[in-house]
Amino acid sequence: MQDLEIYIRDLEPGAVSGWLANHLDELELDDGEVTRVIKGVARYEGERLRISLYPGAFGKRFTSLVIEGPRVPWNRDLDCARSAWRAMDTEIRCSPGDWKEGEPVEDEKWWRLDHRGEQQVVWN
Template identity: 35%
Template sequence: MRQPDIEIYLKDAEQQAVTDWLGQALGPCTPWQQKGQTFKCRAGDIPVTWLPKAVGKWHSLYLESDATPWADDLACAQAACAALGVEVRCAPGGWQEEESDEQADRWLRISAEGVEEITWRTG
């Protein structure tokens, strides 16, 4: 089932490299507009939010649309890992507010070695 939006976390990724990748995958990016700690742009028709160092060395990339080439966070994370050569993390499925903290700490780590489920305490 297609997720309504996509959020992945990229380790040590350069914003310009991410911009170039989004431009290839989704369409040309508008210039980034900084609002506080976050940066926003549009890649093709998709609103994008970039939050540098959202969790330690990890940058958040949020795509506010279900019209991306990827059905879910994992597919996007795998594409980002392949294109950018960085480790990427994402939630194993859609996140629900009523989930337990234990469930919220379950993440997928995507790297050159493949996909692995991990516990990542972000809170």
């Protein structure tokens, strides 16, 4: 099972489904209002994907997007974040890819993509 996870700042209603509709088949995701956890499904290369939106991540302004399945449309979180940023034009963050569950995150750098470009930053 592969997964991608990105964080979207100030998510606009319908933005995720509008973006993912260009990359996935049979998308079922009701993101017209993201005030609670939202679950959806889609297909990519014939395989079923699970899509989850978790609002209120990291200080309430970010929504976590998780895409899980046997195959996913991007090779890594940063590629997914780049695609999302181009489509949504709002700040997107993601892990640099080397963090593992259970490791400390005090000094962890995250990728931040926004109008200033791509930078590795400490979240806070």
